[in-house]
Amino acid sequence: MRVCIVGLGYMGLPTALLIAKAGHQVYGYDIDIRKIDKLKNNELPFTENGLNELFEDAKANFKPIHSLELTESIDAFILSLPTPFTENKRCDLSYIIAATKSIAPFIGEGALVVLESTVSPGTTMGTVKSLIEDTGRIAGKNFSLSYVSEKAIPGNTLYEMVNNDRIIGVLDTESEVLTKEIYSSFVKGTLHITDCTTAEIVKLVENTYRDINIAFANDLSNICAEIGVNVWDVIKYANRHPRVNVHLPGPGVGGHCIAIDPWFLIEKTQSQIVEIARNINDSRPIHVTNEILSICSKKGLNNPKILVLGVAYKPNVDDMRESPAIEIISELIKVGMDVIVHDPFVKNIPFITIADLKEAISLSDVVVIATNHSLYYEYSNSLNNKIVIDTRNISIPGSYLLGRDF
Ligand code: SAJ
Numbered sequence: 001m002r003v004c005i006v007g008l009g010y011m012g013l014p015t016a017l018l019i020a021k022a023g024h025q026v027y028g029y030d031i032d033i034r035k036i037d038k039l040k041n042n043e044l045p046f047t048e049n050g051l052n053e054l055f056e057d058a059k060a061n062f063k064p065i066h067s068l069e070l071t072e073s074i075d076a077f078i079l080s081l082p083t084p085f086t087e088n089k090r091c092d093l094s095y096i097i098a099a100t101k102s103i104a105p106f107i108g109e110g111a112l113v114v115l116e117s118t119v120s121p122g123t124t125m126g127t128v129k130s131l132i133e134d135t136g137r138i139a140g141k142n143f144s145l146s147y148v149s150e151k152a153i154p155g156n157t158l159y160e161m162v163n164n165d166r167i168i169g170v171l172d173t174e175s176e177v178l179t180k181e182i183y184s185s186f187v188k189g190t191l192h193i194t195d196c197t198t199a200e201i202v203k204l205v206e207n208t209y210r211d212i213n214i215a216f217a218n219d220l221s222n223i224c225a226e227i228g229v230n231v232w233d234v235i236k237y238a239n240r241h242p243r244v245n246v247h248l249p250g251p252g253v254g255g256h257c258i259a260i261d262p263w264f265l266i267e268k269t270q271s272q273i274v275e276i277a278r279n280i281n282d283s284r285p286i287h288v289t290n291e292i293l294s295i296c297s298k299k300g301l302n303n304p305k306i307l308v309l310g311v312a313y314k315p316n317v318d319d320m321r322e323s324p325a326i327e328i329i330s331e332l333i334k335v336g337m338d339v340i341v342h343d344p345f346v347k348n349i350p351f352i353t354i355a356d357l358k359e360a361i362s363l364s365d366v367v368v369i370a371t372n373h374s375l376y377y378e379y380s381n382s383l384n385n386k387i388v389i390d391t392r393n394i395s396i397p398g399s400y401l402l403g404r405d406f
Contacts, residue, residue, distance in 0.1 A: 001075040001181060003027070004068070006099045008035055011116065011150050012080030013044075014051065014157055020058035022185035027074070028064045039064035050158045068106055076112040076182060077103045078148075079128075083117050089263040091120040093127055100131040107132060112144040112178040115196075118203055118257070120267040124169065124196040144175035147196040148183065149203035154317055165189035169199025207261035208274055213247040214258070215277035218284055221249035221403030231403030232393045249403050251370055251391040252284035252324025254313025259322045285327035291406040292332065292368055292389055299387060303338060307364035310371020311343045311351075318345040325370035340364065344375050361386065369394055 001024045005016040008030040020026040030036055035045045042059075044051055055062075081095040096117060107113060113132065115124045124147040129139050139145050147169035152160040166183055168191055170176040176193055183191055194202075217235060224231035235246045253259045259281070262274045296304050313323035320326060325341075329351050332339050341351045342360040354360035357375070361367065361382055369376060372392035380396045388399035389406075400406060 001025070001178075002072055003076045003078060003182060004029060004065075004070070004074045004103070005078045005080060006030075006068075006103060007080040007082075007095075007117075008032075008039070008045070008064075009080065009082065010046065010048070010154070010157065011152065012078075013046075014048065014054070014152075014161055015078065015080060015116070015150070017051070017054045017058040017062060018158070018161060018186040019182060020061035021054060024061065024182065024185065025072075026058075026062050027070060028062060029066075029068055030064075033066065036064045036066050048157050049155055054158060068102055070106065073108045074106060074111060076114060076178060077107065078114045078116055078182075079103075080116040083119055083264075085260045085263065090267055091118075091123075091264045093119065093123060096123070097127060097131065100128050104132050104135045107135075107137065107143050109142055110144070110174075112146065112175060112182075114145075114179060114182075115147045116150065118149065118261060118264065119200055120264040121197050121201050121204070122268070124200060125171075129171075140172050140174075144178050145171040145196065146175045146179040147199045148179065149199065151203075151206060154319065162186060163188050165192060167192050167194060167199045167202045169194055169196035171196065201265065204261045204265040207258045208265050208277075210247065211253060211258050211262050211281060212273060212277040213245075214250070214253055215280040217247045217249040218280055220246070222287075224403050225406055229404065230401070232401075248393075250284065250324070251288045251328060251402070253281040254321065254323040254325075255319065256321045285324040286331065288324070288368075288389075288391055288402070288406075289328050289331040291400075291402075292328070292366070293335065293337075295387065295389060295400055295406075296337075296366060301365060301387075304365035304387075305363055306332060306337055306339045306366045306368060307354075307360050308332075308339060308341045308368045308370050309343075309376055310369065310373050311341055311346050311349055312371050312373070315372045316345065316374055318347065320346050320349075323371075328368070328370060343371070344373055358382070369396075369399075 003024050004027040005012050006029050008028050016026050016028045038045050079099050081099050084092040086092045137143055151164050221231040238244050262278050266274050308329050311320050311325045341353050366387045369390045369392050372394050377394055383396050388396050390399040391402040
């Protein structure tokens with residue numbers, strides 16, 4: 001098949017290369033001209049485990065393009081575009097709308113359009129379908145349509161894209177046949193077929209399930225601290241039950257998925273539990289900040305130097321999108337605290353950063369563990385004479401531990 005991927009980001013580019021490696025002729029389009037130029041120069045625009053090797057294997061069938069005005073006809077377009085989060089907590093479809101309008105003139109008779117982005121329910125059968133139909137074609141008659149989400153996690157993207165099951169939403173039988181022809185060529189997991197809106201909701205439910213579970217763990221950490229027991233032990237032992245899987249408490253939920261997708265799920269409807277969970281998790285950075293301030297004041301510290309360890313939203317990645325650490329640091333600075341930060345992965349941190357961890361520790365009076373990067377476990381002994389506030393249970397004797405002490 002001749003497949004055109006629109007949007008060569010963290011998901012779109014690996015998908016394009018996997019399809020190309022499987023033997024299809026793939027065209028990769030992105031509005032970012034620099035990205036296309038890089039790919040044409042044999043350079044990848046970002047790193048991911050195994051991506052270099054995949055690029056080598058896929059090159060013969062992969063063509064980065066500056067314009068959608070192709071001479072060859074395309075059998076399938078795959079839209080893999082960002083859906084930002086608006087200020088009023090809604091799914092911003094502007095990239096999808098623009099991309100759908102730009103591919104619409106090139107959708108030939110019988111071609112397939114696949115939406116891969118995370119969207120609010122009904123987007124494929126609503127916005128995408130009607131924008132294409134505005135050009136005079138009818139879905140199911142002149143073109144096919146489907147929704148396919150991915151569930152890959154940074155660092156393990158390629159493995160998960162190939163091995164995870166896929167939930168594929170289709171308009172009709174022809175859409176199913178064409179979509180399976182593409183995805184069965186590189187996915188080893190099972191392809192489950194349903195309708196487009198169900199598949200969109202499934203993607204949102206996966207992350208909402210985790211958000212609600214983490215909110216429960218966070219609530220539990222408040223309960224345990226009030227009673228004076230260790231929430232980490234409580235969860236560890238509760239999870240010995242074969243059907244219990246309580247997630248872990250922490251300073252908040254970061255990243256561009258779990259902190260956002262639940263809002264898309266309830267965009268057109270209402271749910272108490274989803275909203276409560278979101279609000280519990282969103283309130284965590286402030287809860288932790290207040291606790292840091294209260295510990296400093298209890299200890300009689302006047303203008304202490306506070307070192308925050310980790311600004312990434314989770315361990316061993318360089319991604320600080322929606323990171324709770326950012327909010328904690330900003331709040332501390334806002335109330336006049338003297339804050340320095342360290343992170344072994346994140347570049348261009350917008351706060352005073354000390355690159356050398358030993359030096360950062362020696363400069364500080366109070367150390368806040370915001371992210372459990374592996375490196376910090378090795379340094380737990382160097383923190384002995386510091387006031388340590390641990391939000392991730394990295395086990396430092398004498399520390400103030402979230403879910404036991406606050
Ligand atoms: N967190 C907790 N407690 C936990 C687990 C996580 O506080 O028990 C926090 C983390 O510290 C982090 C945030 O939640 O700040 C999210 O981290 P994560 O690793 O759980 O999730 P993401 O956002 O990196 O990736 C998720 C994954 N979804 C699920 O596990 C259901 C991934 O599979 C998806 O591909 C991704 O969202 C996505 O693209 O939707």
